[in-house]
Amino acid sequence: MKILLNNKEEVIEAGSITISELLVLKKFTWKMLIIKVNGRVLKRSEYDTTTVKDGDDVSVFHLITGG
Amino acid sequence: MEKNFPAIVRDYLSTCTVGIAGCGGLGSTCAINLARAGVGKLVIADFDIVTPENLERQYYFRDQVGKLKVHALKDNIERIDPSISVKAFDLKLCSSDIMELFAGCDIIVEAFDRAEMKQMIIETTLNDMPDKHLVTGCGLAGWGKTDILRVERLGKVIVCGDQVSEVAPETPLTAPRVGIVANMEANEVIELLMQKFLKENEDLTK
Numbered sequence: 169m170k171i172l173l174n175n176k177e178e179v180i181e182a183g184s185i186t187i188s189e190l191l192v193l194k195k196f197t198w199k200m201l202i203i204k205v206n207g208r209v210l211k212r213s214e215y216d217t218t219t220v221k222d223g224d225d226v227s228v229f230h231l232i233t234g235g
Numbered sequence: 236m237e238k239n240f241p242a243i244v245r246d247y248l249s250t251c252t253v254g255i256a257g258c259g260g261l262g263s264t265c266a267i268n269l270a271r272a273g274v275g276k277l278v279i280a281d282f283d284i285v286t287p288e289n290l291e292r293q294y295y296f297r298d299q300v301g302k303l304k305v306h307a308l309k310d311n312i313e314r315i316d317p318s319i320s321v322k323a324f325d326l327k328l329c330s331s332d333i334m335e336l337f338a339g340c341d342i343i344v345e346a347f348d349r350a351e352m353k354q355m356i357i358e359t360t361l362n363d364m365p366d367k368h369l370v371t372g373c374g375l376a377g378w379g380k381t382d383i384l385r386v387e388r389l390g391k392v393i394v395c396g397d398q399v400s401e402v403a404p405e406t407p408l409t410a411p412r413v414g415i416v417a418n419m420e421a422n423e424v425i426e427l428l429m430q431k432f433l434k435e436n437e438d439l440t441k
Contacts, residue, residue: 229389232401
């Protein structure tokens with residue numbers, strides 16, 4: 169399937185994948201993240217249950233220290 | 236447009252309540268400018284005291300070193316406008332505090348230093364206060380690069396900053412850049428408050 173990941177087209181060798189699996193696959197190792205799927209911000213408890221499907225638009229933001 | 240529109244806007248803002256989580260570089264400057272803009276009620280929280288190093292970028296003064304930041308900030312706001320109500324809470328915020336202290340706020344500003352605290356407040360608002368707007372600051376270390384500072388609106392979570400600049404020995408926090416992001420946060424707050432006002436008072440701008 170093809171998804172949009174941070175505005176870049178990515179081909180994933182699966183029909184669907186959970187957010188947690190996507191983070192591992194794409195090596196997002198940063199602990200502090202905000203993830204948006206098709207415009208909706210996910211809660212951390214949803215990472216294991218939310219699946220990404222063909223055509224989905226996923227954005228991963230890093231939370232950065234400083235304030 | 237009515238002649239006294241600015242006065243009407245200030246009257247409206249004086250009825251608004253904004254919560255500010257953290258009173259360091261982001262929170263102190265954001266609070267001061269929300270006060271100057273006329274926001275009438277502020278709820279501020281922080282557990283720290285003012286140090287000499289804080290004066291490099293935070294809105295405090297030499298004679299306030301050693302004071303609790305929330306008390307010093309309340310004093311500074313009241314010196315600008317004594318009619319502003321400032322509720323100051325001296326504590327390290329946890330999720331349940333956020334829900335309790337900021338329940339009555341129109342908007343919450345995230346002004347923490349550490350990423351894990353930023354994540355905690357984002358998750359708390361998303362999980363437990365889904366109707367509340369949260370304005371956060373993310374990526375503001377270093378100097379220059381004004382052109383990459385931006386605002387990203389993720390539903391009710393609004394992220395101000397460049398989303399990349401981390402604090403490091405070669406990119407310390409500096410007053411101008413922290414101040415810009417603090418004011419981006421304050422500006423987003425005013426915009427959200429005014430969107431609501433203008434929606435309810437369409438006739439005023441015709």
